[in-house]
Amino acid sequence: xxxxxxxxxxxxxxxxxxxxxxxxxxxxxxxxxxxxxxxxxxxxxxxxxxxxxxxxxxxxxxxxxxxx
Numbered sequence: 350x351x352x353x354x355x356x357x358x359x360x361x362x363x364x365x366x367x368x369x370x371x372x373x374x375x376x377x378x379x380x381x382x383x384x385x386x387x388x389x390x391x392x393x394x395x396x397x398x399x400x401x402x403x404x405x406x407x408x409x410x411x412x413x414x415x416x417x
Contacts, residue, residue: 352398352399353399354399354400354401354403355381355383355392355394355398355399355400356381356383356400356404357381357382357383359401359403359404361401361402361403362401363399363401363402364399364400364401364402365400365401365402365405366396366397366398366399367394367398367399374394377400378391378392378393378394379391380404381400381404
């Protein structure tokens with residue numbers, strides 16, 4: 350079953366899982382501006398939640414070079 354983007358209003362499927370590193374994950378959570386419907390606080394992602402590529406800029410990606 351496809352995972353749908355966690356950004357409110359977005360209906361794209363697939364994407365990048367939330368980082369495990371706490372500080373970076375918090376930055377993602379703040380950036381998508383999603384609120385928990387029960388507590389009205391900042392929403393917390395589950396282990397399968399994703400953000401689709403439409404919400405990233407080219408500069409957000411790292412380029413890895415592998416030397417053979």
